[in-house]
Amino acid sequence: MNSFGIGSVIDGVGRIADDLITTDNERLEIALREKELDTQILSKVHETNIAEAQHRTLFVAGWRPFIGWVSGLALVYTFLIQPIFLWINSIYNLTPTPPPQLNDDMLFNIVLAMLGIAGLRTYEKQKGLTK
Known part of the structure; x- marks a missing residue:
């Protein structure tokens, strides 16, 4: 065997x-x-x-707030401005071409990454690690 x-x-x-x-x-x-x-x-x-x-310099210190503001404005456009424009356009037939649509997938990736960083910021504040 x-x-x-x-x-x-x-x-x-x-x-x-x-x-x-x-x-x-x-x-x-x-x-x-x-x-x-x-x-x-x-x-x-x-x-x-x-x-x-x-x-x-603002170029170095301000890049995170800039990304936050751009992401926020993109969300406002995606979920408020563009749908309202499409709705008004469908009622009154103002323009034959629709407004541009943003790439939602990429936008959500950026926003979620920013919110993750914001979550760490909240943790720092709770632990008293910030000014």
């Missing part, structure tokens, strides 16, 4: 299983190391954000 090398296959599978299966303590250590790395990364991002916000 051992002529097919079944014993060596079983030993090999056992070694692989030992490498793959971790104890609860090992999982906890891995999770703690990942949390430490996440904290370090967030700390560096926070330092970068502070440095950008304190920069003397």
